[in-house]
Amino acid sequence: MAAHPAKPLALTLGEPAGIGPDITIAAWLRRRELNLPAFYLLGDEAAIARRAKVLGADIRITSSSAGEADAVFAEALPVVATGAHATAGPGSPDASSAPAALASIRQAVADVREGRASAVVTNPIAKSVLYRAGFRHPGHTEFLAELAAVDGRVPQPVMMLWSPRLAVVPVTIHVSLREALAQLTSELIVSTVRIVAAGLKSRFGIATPRIAISGLNPHAGEDGSLGDEEQTVIAPALETLRNDGIDARGPLPADTMFHEAARNLYDCAVCMYHDQALIPIKTVAFDDAVNVTLGLPFIRTSPDHGTAFDIAGTGKANPASLIAALRLASRMAAATSE
Structure with missing residues (x-):
């Protein structure tokens, strides 16, 4: 039986019109069966x-x-x-959606930073809904980084997609491929891998992490014949x-x-752009990636999926990724406290 951290996990609401409430309820209903x-x-x-x-x-x-959460969790959510307050119905975000989602995230971060929770687990948000309400961050991650700032210094957040079979990190994330090429520098690769x-x-x-670094070009550039970024940008970073x-x-x-034998040789793959990292993990671990x-x-x-407005409230939402996110947060909190 897995050991759990002393403090409960703070789970955010996410977009109230999405499947966050559905998968939260589904996960709680399986708490005993899965020892969550x-x-x-x-x-x-x-x-x-x-x-x-x-x-x-x-x-x-x-x-x-x-x-009180730990004491009541066994009998009630x-x-x-x-x-x-959140008034949105399933699949129909309204004016209450953005304030409810953002208040939940802010309070979760405050709870973990002030010692009331061991980790933050976030349900999916709808960025388009937040943008219409004036949200100025590219996404969840950047907002969390701002909330984590100390004395005005905002940390560099790094997105990892993790599963028991594969962990990946993209150096550049939610930008066009053209912009990813413009952003890619030796310094960004170095700072990202240091954080990883x-x-x-x-x-x-993991006492001595093994980190595999991808090339950018086909066949890692073929000694410069298919592009020289491996030699001019990636090799200096390495x-x-x-x-x-x-x-x-x-x-x-x-x-x-990313074939099975290759994955056994490293603990995390760091790739140069979004799809280079996310296509492999979503192929091998679509339902349980975190x-x-x-x-x-x-x-x-966080679960590695979106709000799925089309199935919110239908009972069709799969809680597997949220369950994996809760378990991983618990494992990370336990490892951090050792």
């Missing part, structure tokens, strides 16, 4: 009760505080109020990383990095 770590939902108790009724879920929901190496040590308990004592391997051809943010002063995991 205790968690509490930051949101609107009435909204969750309405969704449970729509789903026909036999669930007890109780108003709670973070400190603890909901800690944020003060922001530190995170694998402190959060995953030299710096190795001088740091980091086991960084590459640049490796991306088309031969989004992890490294580089923050707290643990954050």
